[in-house]
Amino acid sequence: MMTLFGDPNIWLPWSFGALLGVSILIYVVLDGFDLGVGVLFPFANGAEKDTMVASIGPFWDANETWLVLAVGILLVAFPVAHGIILTSLYLPVAVLLIGLIMRGVAFEFRAKAPAPWKNTWNGVFYAGSLLSSLAQGFMLGMYIMGLTWTWGNVGFALLTAVFLTVGYSFIGATWLILKTEGALQKKAVDWAKGGIWGLILGIGAISVASPLVSPRIFEKWFSFPSMLYLAPLPILSGLLVAYLWWKLSTLPREDDSYAWSPFVAAMALFILAFLGLAYSFYPYVVPEQMTIYEAAAAPEALIIILVGACFVVPTILAYTALAYWVFRGKATALSYE
Amino acid sequence: METLLLSRIQFAANISFHILFPTITIALGWVLLFFKLRFNATGDAKWMDAYRFWVKIFALSFGMGVVSGITMSFQFGTNWPGFMEAVGNVAGPLLAYEVMTAFFLEAVFLGIMLFGFSRVPNWLHTTATVLVAFGTTMSTFWIIVLNSWMHTPAGFEIRDGVVFATDWFDVIFNPSMPYRLTHMLLASGLTVAFLIAGISAFRRLIGDSSDGVKAGMKTGLWMAALLIPIQIFAGDMHGLNTLEHQPAKVAAMEGNWETGPNKPLYLFAIPNEEERRNDYAIKIPNMASIILTHKADGVVPGLNDFVAEDGTVMHPPVSKVFWSFRIMVGTGLAMLLVSWGTLAWIARRDPETGDRFRLKRLPKFWLWGLVAMTFSGWLATLAGWYTTEIGRQPWLVQGVLTTEAAVADVAAPMVLTTLIAYLVVYALLLTAYIAVIFYLARKAAKGENINNPIPQSGEATTGLGRGASGAAVPAE
Numbered sequence: 168m169m170t171l172f173g174d175p176n177i178w179l180p181w182s183f184g185a186l187l188g189v190s191i192l193i194y195v196v197l198d199g200f201d202l203g204v205g206v207l208f209p210f211a212n213g214a215e216k217d218t219m220v221a222s223i224g225p226f227w228d229a230n231e232t233w234l235v236l237a238v239g240i241l242l243v244a245f246p247v248a249h250g251i252i253l254t255s256l257y258l259p260v261a262v263l264l265i266g267l268i269m270r271g272v273a274f275e276f277r278a279k280a281p282a283p284w285k286n287t288w289n290g291v292f293y294a295g296s297l298l299s300s301l302a303q304g305f306m307l308g309m310y311i312m313g314l315t316w317t318w319g320n321v322g323f324a325l326l327t328a329v330f331l332t333v334g335y336s337f338i339g340a341t342w343l344i345l346k347t348e349g350a351l352q353k354k355a356v357d358w359a360k361g362g363i364w365g366l367i368l369g370i371g372a373i374s375v376a377s378p379l380v381s382p383r384i385f386e387k388w389f390s391f392p393s394m395l396y397l398a399p400l401p402i403l404s405g406l407l408v409a410y411l412w413w414k415l416s417t418l419p420r421e422d423d424s425y426a427w428s429p430f431v432a433a434m435a436l437f438i439l440a441f442l443g444l445a446y447s448f449y450p451y452v453v454p455e456q457m458t459i460y461e462a463a464a465a466p467e468a469l470i471i472i473l474v475g476a477c478f479v480v481p482t483i484l485a486y487t488a489l490a491y492w493v494f495r496g497k498a499t500a501l502s503y504e
Numbered sequence: 505m506e507t508l509l510l511s512r513i514q515f516a517a518n519i520s521f522h523i524l525f526p527t528i529t530i531a532l533g534w535v536l537l538f539f540k541l542r543f544n545a546t547g548d549a550k551w552m553d554a555y556r557f558w559v560k561i562f563a564l565s566f567g568m569g570v571v572s573g574i575t576m577s578f579q580f581g582t583n584w585p586g587f588m589e590a591v592g593n594v595a596g597p598l599l600a601y602e603v604m605t606a607f608f609l610e611a612v613f614l615g616i617m618l619f620g621f622s623r624v625p626n627w628l629h630t631t632a633t634v635l636v637a638f639g640t641t642m643s644t645f646w647i648i649v650l651n652s653w654m655h656t657p658a659g660f661e662i663r664d665g666v667v668f669a670t671d672w673f674d675v676i677f678n679p680s681m682p683y684r685l686t687h688m689l690l691a692s693g694l695t696v697a698f699l700i701a702g703i704s705a706f707r708r709l710i711g712d713s714s715d716g717v718k719a720g721m722k723t724g725l726w727m728a729a730l731l732i733p734i735q736i737f738a739g740d741m742h743g744l745n746t747l748e749h750q751p752a753k754v755a756a757m758e759g760n761w762e763t764g765p766n767k768p769l770y771l772f773a774i775p776n777e778e779e780r781r782n783d784y785a786i787k788i789p790n791m792a793s794i795i796l797t798h799k800a801d802g803v804v805p806g807l808n809d810f811v812a813e814d815g816t817v818m819h820p821p822v823s824k825v826f827w828s829f830r831i832m833v834g835t836g837l838a839m840l841l842v843s844w845g846t847l848a849w850i851a852r853r854d855p856e857t858g859d860r861f862r863l864k865r866l867p868k869f870w871l872w873g874l875v876a877m878t879f880s881g882w883l884a885t886l887a888g889w890y891t892t893e894i895g896r897q898p899w900l901v902q903g904v905l906t907t908e909a910a911v912a913d914v915a916a917p918m919v920l921t922t923l924i925a926y927l928v929v930y931a932l933l934l935t936a937y938i939a940v941i942f943y944l945a946r947k948a949a950k951g952e953n954i955n956n957p958i959p960q961s962g963e964a965t966t967g968l969g970r971g972a973s974g975a976a977v978p979a980e
């Protein structure tokens with residue numbers, strides 16, 4: 168059965184590379200918006216903060232689980248690469264984890280601790296969201312620069328840290344446009360207008376930097392005819408940005424129509440950016456050092472996981488959809504009853 | 505300090521912090537289901553009261569479990585890359601199945617279980633509760649399979665220093681798995697039983713005599729009384745299994761240096777690794793032989809068998825294992841005494857009226873005793889894990905991979921920095937967690953409406969108030 172699709176040493180690593188990519192993408196979009204909502208916290212007043220948390224309360228845990236899956240796939244399918252990447256990103260990973268701990272527990276504590284403490288936990292929630300976003304952006308930057316710690320690379324990574332954080336707050340704001348109403352929704356439109364530049368600069372910086380760092384990536388993008396095939400990526404992204412710019416200036420509307428559109432466009436932008444990155448780095452899992460084919464675990468182990476994944480991942484997607492459907496509509500105060 | 509030692513301390517700190525919360529959520533999920541089903545069946549509001557109070561503790565514990573668990577899943581890569589390189593072909597699929605079959609299930613249905621009450625039909629809410637409880641149990645299953653395999657590896661072969669699975673059935677049903685899984689699930693049940701009994705006793709003490717509190721207290725006490733004898737029996741079987749597969753660990757638990765018959769049980773001793781003997785020993789003659797072999801002259805393995813010709817010690821550090829084992833068993837015996845003692849006491853009949861004593865006549869000091877036992881499950885669980893894990897040293901995977909061979913080569917100061925950061929965060933969070941549990945108990949006892957009218961995440965605003973038994977008025 169293993170040779171059904173040709174050489175298992177080729178298609179198994181490829182499938183896991185794809186699975187890894189998909190989980191990272193889902194993670195970045197989903198946790199991206201809920202981290203972003205946290206990053207926007209200081210701009211909201213007390214009651215708005217409650218609504219903001221209510222809009223992500225039922226989802227954040229499941230969103231974060233995609234990170235666990237992504238790390239899990241990296242761990243089990245490309246164990247050696249997992250070791251190299253995580254040990255060279257040791258400190259930012261620790262910052263990410265502590266950030267995630269802070270915001271994760273703040274969800275509960277801010278609602279359950281005695282009232283005078285609520286502000287403190289709001290602060291913890293904000294700080295945790297900010298730290299996690301920054302750490303992720305930093306890791307992305309270091310990864311693009313080939314995981315070597317030089318001052319230049321760290322400088323670049325600090326930039327991507329800021330851009331990704333602003334990008335997250337942008338998609339967070341579009342989520343709030345979808346899930347809230349009234350004054351908060353108006354504010355969210357402004358936040359989205361203010362945040363879109365983070366995404367643009369981020370995508371721009373990465374698009375400029377990655378070909379400069381690696382001649383291989385340069386070759387992949389700027390040679391004929393691949394330039395032609397790839398042209399839709401930047402063009403579509405440009406169109407989406409223009410669309411968002413225009414749409415945001417018309418929102419919110421009386422009848423709340425099109426409240427969903429910025430979020431959908433933002434998702435599309437994230438997906439395009441991600442496809443670009445994936446194209447640049449394939450087939451490497453550790454940039455310029457190790458390909459997915461070199462790093463893959465034994466086919467015997469991979470096949471066991473893949474068979475399970477074929478059944479389980481669609482199920483997961485189905486019940487995730489169920490959860491989003493149950494909590495559809497405008498966010499209302501969360502209640503255990 | 506070098507990287508190995510620091511990494512070990514960091515791993516131990518992280519997993520010890522993590523396990524506190526699964527220990528609660530695994531069993532509490534099922535207890536919540538029990539409360540819910542009782543309510544569905546009887547319509548008695550006290551069950552809903554109990555559900556409403558404990559679902560908060562559940563949500564809080566779950567949040568703590570999730571975030572500390574995410575830390576765990578990064579630890580393998582950041583600190584123990586050698587682990588996955590050597591045994592990844594076995595550990596990988598097991599971890600992957602845990603994520604796929606357990607974590608998503610819990611995480612997604614938790615949202616519906618916690619906040620979906622008024623949004624989905626009752627049956628779907630009950631189903632979500634079942635799936636969350638089932639998910640935590642599945643997650644226990646997979647991680648315990650992996651952990652047991654590290655203690656008693658089976659179903660694999662080694663090619664060029666890398667482990668390959670040859671028989672997944674043997675990997676999963678490795679020799680110690682059934683014992684460890686049973687023992688851990690029971691440990692979770694006991695932890696929750698004493699948590700519920702303790703917090704309910706606390707609410708009684710500050711004047712809350714609502715039916716919800718009584719229902720909780722009774723559930724906790726009965727659970728404890730039923731589970732503890734089974735746990736002691738399961739622990740004994742577990743020990744016999746370990747004797748067969750990891751004799752060095754049992755030798756350390758018993759503090760036994762020389763292999764031989766008629767070995768005593770040490771109630772107290774200070775194992776002295778320099779001189780290789782026990783100081784200040786208080787012992788019961790022949791008892792270790794009787795427990796482990798069921799014969800007074802049964803042969804018990806000794807630590808000296810695990811020292812190589814050249815003097816390399818291949819057995820675990822003795823006093824840590826010896827003492828953690830005693831703490832666990834001691835706590836277990838205290839649990840037995842307290843749960844059976846309390847049930848016997850409330851079953852007594854008043855010589856004058858002929859009525860049973862019941863919970864309401866439990867004296868104050870007794871209630872305080874229950875409060876003192878609130879976190880006894882944590883103590884026993886941690887002590888048990890320390891016995892198991894330290895008892896495996898110097899091996900990471902028994903007989904296959906040593907801990908030393910798996911450590912990452914990260915600079916020691918870096919590990920020290922993150923270790924300190926984690927410890928500070930954990931200390932603060934643990935304090936906040938315990939403080940909030942008692943705060944919620946006080947709030948509930950004061951009859952303050954749990955349905956806070958101010959919209960707050962995780963708090964109620966909708967109609968269904970605390971129900972008929974409602975704002976529990978202190979009756980005494």
Ligand code: HDD
Nearest residue numbers: 232235526566569570573574576577607611640643644647
């Ligand atoms: C005996 C049970 C047990 C043990 C020994 C462990 N865990 Fe755990 N873990 C659980 C039982 C559990 C749980 C009951 O399933 C949790 C606790 C609360 C929760 O959300 O799920 C959980 C949560 C949890 C999560 C978050 C899941 C989510 O997003 O919902 C991760 C990533 C891990 N764990 C990973 C680990 C790793 C890598 C461990 C060992 C090295 C480990 N756990 C030991």
Ligand code: HEM
Nearest residue numbers: 512515516519520523647650651889890893894897900907
């Ligand atoms: C949940 C309860 C657990 C606790 C409290 C616990 C505790 C510990 C402790 C104290 C050590 C250090 C032993 C020493 O170095 O002397 C250790 C080691 C280790 N344990 Fe566990 N453990 C638990 C479960 C697990 C599980 C489920 C796994 C993996 C599936 C695991 C994997 C490891 C590894 C990889 C080490 C090596 C690092 C080391 O030796 O310090 N542990 N554990």
Ligand code: HEM
Nearest residue numbers: 684687691694736739740743746833836884885888889892
């Ligand atoms: C009182 C009688 C008890 C006995 C005889 C007993 C026996 C044991 C033994 C022999 C081990 C080590 C297993 C190994 O070789 O790795 C162990 C581990 C453990 N014990 Fe106990 N135990 C008792 C009570 C308890 C109680 C009351 C709890 C918690 C509420 C508990 C929780 C644990 C845990 C969590 C572990 C580590 C996981 C495992 O290996 O199963 N034990 N126990």
